[in-house]
Amino acid sequence: MTVLILAPELDLTADRMVKALEDRAVPVVRMDTAWFPQRAGIDAELRNGRWMGTLSAAERTVELEGLRSIWYRSPSAFGFPEGMTATEQHWAMTEAKLGLGGVLASLPVKWVNHPARNADASYKPVQLVTAARCGLTVAETLITNSQAAVLRFAASGQTVTKALGAPSIREEGGRKTAFTQLLAASDLSDLRGVEVTAHQFQRWVPKSYEVRVIVAGGSLFAAAIHSNNAETYIDWRNDYKALSYNRVDPPPGVATGVREYCRELGLAYGAFDFVVRPDGEWVFLECNAGGQYGWLEDAAELPITAALADLLEKGNGA
Amino acid sequence: MTTALTPPPELDPFAPVSGQFALRGSTSVEQVTDIPSPAGIRPFGLRRATPVRPGVTIQEWTYDSEAQKAVDAFGVPLIDLPHMGPPTANTTSSVDGEDPPSAEDWNND
Numbered sequence: 056m057t058v059l060i061l062a063p064e065l066d067l068t069a070d071r072m073v074k075a076l077e078d079r080a081v082p083v084v085r086m087d088t089a090w091f092p093q094r095a096g097i098d099a100e101l102r103n104g105r106w107m108g109t110l111s112a113a114e115r116t117v118e119l120e121g122l123r124s125i126w127y128r129s130p131s132a133f134g135f136p137e138g139m140t141a142t143e144q145h146w147a148m149t150e151a152k153l154g155l156g157g158v159l160a161s162l163p164v165k166w167v168n169h170p171a172r173n174a175d176a177s178y179k180p181v182q183l184v185t186a187a188r189c190g191l192t193v194a195e196t197l198i199t200n201s202q203a204a205v206l207r208f209a210a211s212g213q214t215v216t217k218a219l220g221a222p223s224i225r226e227e228g229g230r231k232t233a234f235t236q237l238l239a240a241s242d243l244s245d246l247r248g249v250e251v252t253a254h255q256f257q258r259w260v261p262k263s264y265e266v267r268v269i270v271a272g273g274s275l276f277a278a279a280i281h282s283n284n285a286e287t288y289i290d291w292r293n294d295y296k297a298l299s300y301n302r303v304d305p306p307p308g309v310a311t312g313v314r315e316y317c318r319e320l321g322l323a324y325g326a327f328d329f330v331v332r333p334d335g336e337w338v339f340l341e342c343n344a345g346g347q348y349g350w351l352e353d354a355a356e357l358p359i360t361a362a363l364a365d366l367l368e369k370g371n372g373a
Numbered sequence: 374m375t376t377a378l379t380p381p382p383e384l385d386p387f388a389p390v391s392g393q394f395a396l397r398g399s400t401s402v403e404q405v406t407d408i409p410s411p412a413g414i415r416p417f418g419l420r421r422a423t424p425v426r427p428g429v430t431i432q433e434w435t436y437d438s439e440a441q442k443a444v445d446a447f448g449v450p451l452i453d454l455p456h457m458g459p460p461t462a463n464t465t466s467s468v469d470g471e472d473p474p475s476a477e478d479w480n481n482d
Contacts (some may be wrong), residue, residue, distance in 0.1 A: 065434065067443065070441075070442040070443060074450075085441040094457075216418060224419065226409065227407070235422060236421050247412045247413040354399070
């Protein structure tokens with residue numbers, strides 16, 4: 056039985072997983088969905104209520120019924136032959152998504168994570184209510200396109216603005232980021248642009264440090280992230296060189312809460328971000344169901360690849 | 374007689390992102406040459422978007438489909454090189470839904 060890894064070609068964390076599975080003599084096939092249809096193919100027939108056939112990827116072919124698990128590592132968009140119009144590409148993309156994606160999504164294998172579960176779990180408002188329901192402390196949050204609502208919310212305490220989705224855009228010939236920012240008086244006096252889309256505002260949580268908690272099946276790992284300058288104190292993604300890490304143990308209530316969260320949203324894997332307040336309380340910020348862990352594995356000596364390899368190796372027996 | 378048309382997925386605001394099986398990227402052409410709109414048009418959340426700091430530049434690599442890993446010019450897996458460091462970039466920003474740029478590692482935190 057084979058483990059299928061769906062990942063971009065440049066994904067060193069996936070490279071490590073290939074090596075880990077090879078070391079365990081577990082057959083592994085890696086594929087980027089960008090290879091479809093030019094370097095990858097699907098040949099699936101519906102028989103007795105399930106899809107049977109083969110998936111070919113580069114030089115490898117694997118039987119669909121021979122898969123034990125699939126690791127979904129944000130593979131790239133399908134790549135179509137040059138010459139298609141944008142309309143044709145759009146149509147082909149939808150067909151590929153519903154065809155190849157649909158067959159894979161239907162397979163009775165262990166997914167880490169199933170892309171539909173990842174997608175459902177990507178909505179931050181859903182994350183916050185799920186976390187609260189699971190007993191985790193969450194920050195006061197406002198979702199709005201109303202300037203008046205922002206003023207009302209900000210009147211009750213220090214407030215940050217943070218993206219609901221990707222904090223990165225491409226513009227003016229390069230890449231820009233819009234990480235978490237504290238709202239200043241100058242922001243509150245000119246809130247133009249709030250009304251053009253939904254925005255997230257959150258109460259600033261005083262912090263001693265932050266923690267990333269990784270849930271991988273039944274295993275749980277946590278690394279404290281200490282910021283060493285003003286920018287990373289607001290959002291640690293601003294400058295990784297200004298961070299230091301150490302392994303920590305979450306309080307029992309947090310450990311129980313994140314496990315329950317994963318159960319509720321059908322996640323085998325989750326990367327949770329917490330702020331630890333000066334009084335020691337852990338406050339949930341978000342959970343990225345596809346969040347990275349590779350840099351923490353080394354920095355805080357967390358054997359996450361091994362735990363995930365266990366999960367993928369066991370398949371539905373996990 | 375009227376016919377109810379099913380809107381295309383991208384026009385359904387409540388369609389789950391799972392409608393996009395390959396979550397990262399799309400076939401649409403990125404408008405990297407866009408310039409910011411004036412205040413009032415530009416979303417407030419992008420007001421303080423700033424150019425990224427220099428990230429970690431991954432050395433020359435190719436994907437070895439036999440090894441199923443990225444390798445250097447000599448065929449050595451990048452993860453086996455002593456100076457590679459941890460496998461996740463020290464730069465960040467992408468979450469589900471973005472193409473990775475080719476010359477930088479922008480894997481998400």
